Amino acid sequence: MFGTQEVVEQDGALKSTSEPIWRVEVDRMNSDVWSQLLGLFDDGNIYQTWSYGAVRWGRKNLSHLVLKRKDEVVAIAQLRIVRPANLNFGMAYLRWGPLCRRHGMSGDLEVAEHLMRALQEEYVSKRKLLLKILPNAFEGSDRAEFFQRAFSKFMQEPFTPENTYRTFVLDLEPSIEQLRRKLDKKWRNQLARAEKNGLKIVMGTGTDEYRTFCEMYRQMRDRKPFETSVNIEEFAEIQANLPEAQRMQVLICRQNDVPVAGIVASPMGDSAIYLLGATSDDGLTAKGSYLLQWTLIQWLKEKGVRWYDLGGIDPDKNPGVYHFKRGLSGTDIRQLTPFTSCTNTLSSAVVKAGLALDRTIRDFRLKTAFR
Numbered sequence: 006m007f008g009t010q011e012v013v014e015q016d017g018a019l020k021s022t023s024e025p026i027w028r029v030e031v032d033r034m035n036s037d038v039w040s041q042l043l044g045l046f047d048d049g050n051i052y053q054t055w056s057y058g059a060v061r062w063g064r065k066n067l068s069h070l071v072l073k074r075k076d077e078v079v080a081i082a083q084l085r086i087v088r089p090a091n092l093n094f095g096m097a098y099l100r101w102g103p104l105c106r107r108h109g110m111s112g113d114l115e116v117a118e119h120l121m122r123a124l125q126e127e128y129v130s131k132r133k134l135l136l137k138i139l140p141n142a143f144e145g146s147d148r149a150e151f152f153q154r155a156f157s158k159f160m161q162e163p164f165t166p167e168n169t170y171r172t173f174v175l176d177l178e179p180s181i182e183q184l185r186r187k188l189d190k191k192w193r194n195q196l197a198r199a200e201k202n203g204l205k206i207v208m209g210t211g212t213d214e215y216r217t218f219c220e221m222y223r224q225m226r227d228r229k230p231f232e233t234s235v236n237i238e239e240f241a242e243i244q245a246n247l248p249e250a251q252r253m254q255v256l257i258c259r260q261n262d263v264p265v266a267g268i269v270a271s272p273m274g275d276s277a278i279y280l281l282g283a284t285s286d287d288g289l290t291a292k293g294s295y296l297l298q299w300t301l302i303q304w305l306k307e308k309g310v311r312w313y314d315l316g317g318i319d320p321d322k323n324p325g326v327y328h329f330k331r332g333l334s335g336t337d338i339r340q341l342t343p344f345t346s347c348t349n350t351l352s353s354a355v356v357k358a359g360l361a362l363d364r365t366i367r368d369f370r371l372k373t374a375f376r
Contacts, residue, residue, distance in 0.1 A: 028073040029123045040248045042081050047108050048141050049274040052101040053083050056246035060239055072120050080105035080120045097128035101141040117155030135347040143338045159344035168342050173335030175313040177306050192332025196299055199292035206300045207257045214255035218267040222283040258293035266293030277305050279316040
């Protein structure tokens with residue numbers, strides 16, 4: 006709780022109230038309450054859902070912080086706590102947050118600055134952890150400038166191959182006709198071919214759609230192994246635990262009633278994120294991926310989603326996916342690198358050593374897997 010007090014006029018004189026304007030609540034809500042709070046924010050995303058955190062990191066490793074101004078929730082943050090054997094060092098990791106843009110409102114720098122102090126006080130000062138914040142913001146955007154100003158006292162990591170998330174972001178504000186005209190000519194021609202192939206798109210959030218997608222994904226992995234950290238079974242569990250309003254959308258493309266391609270995307274707040282895509286052995290010539298993406302774009306526009314993040318790109322390691330996504334004519338952009346803060350030398354040293362070891366093990370596994 007912050008000590009800031011509100012000054013009010015009473016009987017012609019200015020007096021301070023006894024209640025602080027700003028309040029901080031930590032780990033005082035359940036999954037249902039957290040999901041309701043998440044629905045208040047335009048910058049909400051799947052990585053800040055209770056389900057993602059509990060499945061990916063473990064429920065006991067989560068922490069939830071809420072900032073209130075005059076009893077109104079103005080910012081929230083879900084963090085992963087990494088503390089070996091409950092020792093007095095470790096890391097608090099905030100992925101794609103904090104969330105501080107209520108629906109229809111612009112960023113409030115005062116809110117962000119109070120939130121920065123609350124995060125620092127709870128996780129750096131009180132818990133003696135290294136605090137690492139990966140914001141949901143891309144270089145050159147208003148949101149990026151907002152976070153850079155709010156977290157100016159933190160250290161920001163330089164761009165490296167390990168911490169750089171590069172993607173295409175498509176602005177969905179133009180009309181659907183304008184968006185189609187902006188498509189790369191070859192991409193637009195492939196879409197036209199797909200539309201003549203007698204394809205049918207089925208869209209849903211249920212387990213049946215996701216199981217169908219998983220079968221095509223496994224066929225694709227068997228056909229052409231590729232580097233990935235994605236666990237499709239984890240996403241199945243996340244989907245099952247998400248409230249209906251926050252579930253991922255699964256689109257299946259069928260030809261002659263046979264599944265030939267599928268995509269999984271997460272629409273939340275003012276943005277959507279492309280998460281997974283697959284083509285079955287039967288769908289290599291159907292061009293279903295083009296029709297799937299275009300169908301999703303039309304659906305997102307109908308739902309009022311403003312931005313579509315097409316997922317990570319790597320022109321060198323995965324040129325085929327890069328060229329496919331580039332054809333949608335989004336903006337080639339990088340996510341901001343993490344902000345960090347730490348006063349515990351042991352936490353800082355242990356976390357950095359652990360991250361370096363993790364990268365080494367991951368690189369070794371990837372190299373040996375594709376020999």
